[in-house]
Amino acid sequence: MAASPPLLPLQLLLLACVCGVAAAAAARDTLQQGESLTGAATLVSSPSGVFEVGFFPPDPKLPSRLYLGIWYRSMSPRTVVWVANRAAPATSASPSLTLAGNGELRVLDGSAKDAPLLWTSNTSTQTAPRGGYRAVIQDTGSLEVRSDDGTLWDSFWHPSDTMLSGMRITVRAPGKGPSEQMRFTSWTSETDPSPGRYALGLDPSNSGQAFIWRDGNVTIWRSGQWTGQSFVGIPWRPLYMYGFKPANDPSLGAYYTYTASNTSLQRFVVKPNGTDISYMAKKSSQEWETVWMQPSNECEYYAKCGANAKCTIEQDGKAKCTCLKGFQPKLLDQWNAGNWSQGCVRSPPLGCEVNQTGDGFLSIQNIKWPDFSYWPSTEGDENGCMNACLNNCSCGAYVYLNTIGCLIWGSKLIDIYQFQSGGYTLNLKLPASELRSHHAVWKIITVVSAVVLFVLVICIFLWRNHGRNIKDTVHRSWRSIHTSTRAEQNSGMLDISQSIPFEDETEDGKNHELKVYSLDRIKAATCNFSDSNKLGAGGFGPVYLGKLPGGEEVAVKRLSRKSGQGHEEFKNEVILIAKLQHRNLVRLLGCCIQGKEKILVYEYMPNKSLDAFLFNPEKQGVLDWRKRFDIIEGIARGLLYLHRDSRLRVVHRDLKASNILLDTDMIPKISDFGMARMFGGDQNQFNTNRVVGTFGYMSPEYAMEGIFSVKSDVYSFGVLMLEIVTGKRAVSFHGQQDSQNIAGYAWRQWNEDKGEELIDPLTRASCSLQQALRCIHIALLCVQDHAQERPDIPAVILMLSSVSSSLPMPRPPTLMLHGRAVDTSRSSERDHSHSIGTVSMTQLHGR
Ligand SMILES: *[C@@H]1O[C@H](CO)[C@@H](O)[C@H](O)[C@H]1NC(C)=O
Numbered sequence: 148m149a150a151s152p153p154l155l156p157l158q159l160l161l162l163a164c165v166c167g168v169a170a171a172a173a174a175r176d177t178l179q180q181g182e183s184l185t186g187a188a189t190l191v192s193s194p195s196g197v198f199e200v201g202f203f204p205p206d207p208k209l210p211s212r213l214y215l216g217i218w219y220r221s222m223s224p225r226t227v228v229w230v231a232n233r234a235a236p237a238t239s240a241s242p243s244l245t246l247a248g249n250g251e252l253r254v255l256d257g258s259a260k261d262a263p264l265l266w267t268s269n270t271s272t273q274t275a276p277r278g279g280y281r282a283v284i285q286d287t288g289s290l291e292v293r294s295d296d297g298t299l300w301d302s303f304w305h306p307s308d309t310m311l312s313g314m315r316i317t318v319r320a321p322g323k324g325p326s327e328q329m330r331f332t333s334w335t336s337e338t339d340p341s342p343g344r345y346a347l348g349l350d351p352s353n354s355g356q357a358f359i360w361r362d363g364n365v366t367i368w369r370s371g372q373w374t375g376q377s378f379v380g381i382p383w384r385p386l387y388m389y390g391f392k393p394a395n396d397p398s399l400g401a402y403y404t405y406t407a408s409n410t411s412l413q414r415f416v417v418k419p420n421g422t423d424i425s426y427m428a429k430k431s432s433q434e435w436e437t438v439w440m441q442p443s444n445e446c447e448y449y450a451k452c453g454a455n456a457k458c459t460i461e462q463d464g465k466a467k468c469t470c471l472k473g474f475q476p477k478l479l480d481q482w483n484a485g486n487w488s489q490g491c492v493r494s495p496p497l498g499c500e501v502n503q504t505g506d507g508f509l510s511i512q513n514i515k516w517p518d519f520s521y522w523p524s525t526e527g528d529e530n531g532c533m534n535a536c537l538n539n540c541s542c543g544a545y546v547y548l549n550t551i552g553c554l555i556w557g558s559k560l561i562d563i564y565q566f567q568s569g570g571y572t573l574n575l576k577l578p579a580s581e582l583r584s585h586h587a588v589w590k591i592i593t594v595v596s597a598v599v600l601f602v603l604v605i606c607i608f609l610w611r612n613h614g615r616n617i618k619d620t621v622h623r624s625w626r627s628i629h630t631s632t633r634a635e636q637n638s639g640m641l642d643i644s645q646s647i648p649f650e651d652e653t654e655d656g657k658n659h660e661l662k663v664y665s666l667d668r669i670k671a672a673t674c675n676f677s678d679s680n681k682l683g684a685g686g687f688g689p690v691y692l693g694k695l696p697g698g699e700e701v702a703v704k705r706l707s708r709k710s711g712q713g714h715e716e717f718k719n720e721v722i723l724i725a726k727l728q729h730r731n732l733v734r735l736l737g738c739c740i741q742g743k744e745k746i747l748v749y750e751y752m753p754n755k756s757l758d759a760f761l762f763n764p765e766k767q768g769v770l771d772w773r774k775r776f777d778i779i780e781g782i783a784r785g786l787l788y789l790h791r792d793s794r795l796r797v798v799h800r801d802l803k804a805s806n807i808l809l810d811t812d813m814i815p816k817i818s819d820f821g822m823a824r825m826f827g828g829d830q831n832q833f834n835t836n837r838v839v840g841t842f843g844y845m846s847p848e849y850a851m852e853g854i855f856s857v858k859s860d861v862y863s864f865g866v867l868m869l870e871i872v873t874g875k876r877a878v879s880f881h882g883q884q885d886s887q888n889i890a891g892y893a894w895r896q897w898n899e900d901k902g903e904e905l906i907d908p909l910t911r912a913s914c915s916l917q918q919a920l921r922c923i924h925i926a927l928l929c930v931q932d933h934a935q936e937r938p939d940i941p942a943v944i945l946m947l948s949s950v951s952s953s954l955p956m957p958r959p960p961t962l963m964l965h966g967r968a969v970d971t972s973r974s975s976e977r978d979h980s981h982s983i984g985t986v987s988m989t990q991l992h993g994r
């Protein structure tokens with residue numbers, strides 16, 4: 148310590164120069180038994196030299212404090228991923244790392260054999276294997292002690308603060324005592340690697356959730372339950388696309404494996420202030436870019452609002468707590484003073500608590516489910532799950548999800564976050580009185596609004612008699628939509644209204660009449676939005692069947708007011724769709740804007756949506772091969788119109804089976820433009836922070852980096868094609884051991900020349916085998932990882948219409964095939980016409 152620090156670098160330099168050994172050692176990756184690494188010498192991983200092991204001073208102000216670490220060799224400043232002697236820095240000029248004869252790695256504070264011991268891997272074995280031990284640094288970043296018999300010790304089992312691809316995230320630390328947990332522990336500060344206050348690990352009670360703790364046992368953040376694609380608390384970042392996959396092992400319990408895609412260096416770090424950050428390096432730039440951060444807002448801090456309350460983020464970015472329906476603050480004074488730690492209590496009690504019947508459930512949307520759920524083993528379906536909760540008086544809520552089954556909570560619901568969009572539904576148990584009063588309030592609102600409407604209608608009537616006609620009114624309301632959209636310049640997006648002159652001629656040359664309906668008329672047509680008229684729930688609200696006085700049937704979409712997506716999406720959808728006219732797009736007939744009601748009126752499709760046929764065992768048979776192929780072609784034509792022919796270049800962003808409606812002749816019509824975006828002249832892609840869409844259909848670059856383009860629609864189209872050909876849902880593949888999704892599954896079958904088995908057995912008899920296989924082939928081209936490699940829609944249509952032209956070989960969807968070796972040699976053998984070179988993920992980024 149007393150040795151003069153300024154001289155140190157020189158000493159190291161001298162050491163490195165004088166000892167030729169050290170210079171020669173610069174390129175080796177292995178430390179043999181009995182050897183040691185000293186001074187400035189390092190080991191470099193092979194064959195690519197991604198990582199380097201050696202001693203480093205993390206704090207430039209204290210250059211004499213040295214730690215043994217692993218860092219990225221090419222990154223500057225030094226990015227350290229693992230530190231051995233975290234708690235005990237070396238202070239002598241030449242600390243050393245030695246591999247003892249018993250396989251133990253030791254860090255000594257000096258080069259002599261009897262120098263003070265700073266750190267040991269604690270893996271002494273009695274009998275040395277033949278050939279001895281060696282320590283090897285791998286290109287993955289793991290330092291392993293091995294013999295010919297296998298691995299004795301691995302730095303990946305004992306992480307510091309960084310999670311790297313290839314690690315397993317287990318509850319218990321492998322090779323340690325049963326009470327020892329595997330945790331990623333932060334540094335104390337950016338320049339001090341000693342163990343800090345924060346740690347990330349899996350819930351020791353095996354709920355499959357990840358936690359960040361402070362000071363060992365205070366929970367700061369919770370990932371939420373695994374849903375098959377991601378964690379509930381991180382709905383917009385489907386982690387399976389980053390390579391997360393759950394697994395189980397009797398000795399380790401439930402754990403996750405993490406295998407990043409090859410195209411980007413990626414790491415997750417627990418920072419000294421307790422945020423867990425994922426970084427991604429772009430190959431071209433050699434810089435780290437923050438991809439995400441948790442917790443990123445107040446509501447993401449654990450139990451922010453106490454029990455039975457939910458947290459929402461207000462317009463101003465501040466967190467707001469509210470009691471769940473049927474609950475009230477436990478300590479009103481404290482609650483009013485902004486101390487929510489005591490949370491809320493039930494009032495009135497549940498029926499089952501006071502010998503009354505009639506308890507029921509209220510579905511709350513966009514939720515990060517509360518903590519402490521459990522899986523009742525027996526409940527096989529939604530109904531069973533609901534009954535299990537109903538029949539147990541201490542059950543407070545339930546959820547049923549196809550991918551994971553039934554989840555049930557006790558009477559204390561802790562850590563609920565209500566997102567603006569996304570998230571999951573929670574079914575909250577309430578007594579009959581709460582459910583009824585819900586309806587009563589609605590009745591009052593309905594009556595009041597009916598009175599107001601009546602007055603309004605009279606006013607309009609009088610006003611009209613003042614010499615103006617109703618068309619003026621229509622015009623005015625359109626102008627107001629028009630101008631307010633113009634005012635809300637969306638960052639980076641081209642304002643849709645600017646480039647569409649109002650009442651422009653539509654594509655077919657005719658002036659499309661858009662009607663504005665009164666709320667009364669809509670109510671009359673839908674029997675006052677009665678449940679019996681409900682057709683289903685679209686992206687932003689329920690859809691009803693309406694019968695206009697002339698007998699014309701229409702679909703009425705009532706945008707939900709609480710969706711939080713209201714105005715922007717509404718204007719977007721109206722202005723956009725009003726201009727889009729194509730045989731394969733659903734037609735907008737009119738709209739209704741009255742008070743807070745925002746309603747869209749579409750042409751009615753009696754056959755409902757494609758998924759109602761494709762995945763319904765009773766109706767599947769209706770779609771023979773001919774019809775399915777026509778549907779594929781129809782969707783492609785609709786997309787062609789959106790992407791190219793409509794002059795506007797619209798990206799749909801939420802193409803999926805439930806958004807394809809079928810008319811009486813089974814002609815497909817693309818619907819639901821709530822998320823569509825328009826592109827300007829030279830723009831080819833956008834980057835958005837708000838990733839919205841549907842799992843299974845989202846392209847990797849969109850799901851992971853928020854980048855979307857016409858090629859992300861192509862990806863969704865590819866998935867849709869696979870669904871149509873196979874008759875299987877894209878999402879039903881999640882959770883299966885051997886395949887992560889439909890794309891990976893199809894690619895493997897196809898690559899093994901088992902494409903025929905993919906075809907829906909119901910259509911095998913009626914189908915043209917060649918045509919069906921060609922469809923699979925085209926679909927596989929559409930679901931390739933890299934947007935550049937996917938064909939555009941004009942090319943897809945060309946491929947669909949020709950029977951003989953040769954198609955390029957699709958690349959395997961590697962981003963989905965985690966942990967499974969893909970036989971690429973075979974595919975390159977068959978690769979005759981592939982002309983597109985490897986495109987790295989980085990080029991997708993237009994920055
Ligand atoms: C090695 O074992 C000793 C005693 O059991 C313990 O104090 C020490 O923390 C262990 N070191 C490591 C790196 O696990």
Ligand SMILES: *[C@@H]1O[C@H](CO)[C@@H](O)[C@H](O)[C@H]1NC(C)=O
Pocket residue numbers: 363364365
């Ligand atoms: C957390 O651990 C500390 C020290 O081990 C202990 O004093 C404290 O009671 C624990 N807190 C909780 C909430 O378990």
Ligand SMILES: *[C@@H]1O[C@H](CO)[C@@H](O)[C@H](O)[C@H]1NC(C)=O
Pocket residue numbers: 409
């Ligand atoms: C990862 O990339 C390297 C070079 O870019 C390549 O040689 C290697 O085969 C790739 N690995 C996988 C699993 O794709």
Ligand SMILES: *[C@@H]1O[C@H](CO)[C@@H](O)[C@H](O)[C@H]1NC(C)=O
Pocket residue numbers: 418420421422
């Ligand atoms: C924690 O540190 C990171 C950078 O290291 C920063 O981006 C983040 O905002 C910090 N979080 C808090 C809560 O201070």
Ligand SMILES: *[C@@H]1O[C@H](CO)[C@@H](O)[C@H](O)[C@H]1NC(C)=O
Pocket residue numbers: 481486487488489
């Ligand atoms: C909130 O109230 C609890 C007691 O109910 C108290 O222990 C805690 O210190 C209070 N927190 C704040 C920030 O006032």
Ligand SMILES: *[C@@H]1O[C@H](CO)[C@@H](O)[C@H](O)[C@H]1NC(C)=O
Pocket residue numbers: 500501502
């Ligand atoms: C409910 O009924 C049971 C038996 O019928 C009775 O023992 C219990 O006191 C009743 N509880 C209440 C709150 O009325």
Ligand SMILES: *[C@@H]1O[C@H](CO)[C@@H](O)[C@H](O)[C@H]1NC(C)=O
Pocket residue numbers: 539540541542555556557558
């Ligand atoms: C009822 O729910 C509680 C709390 O969730 C649970 O502990 C208990 O095992 C359940 N009882 C039955 C019979 O399922």
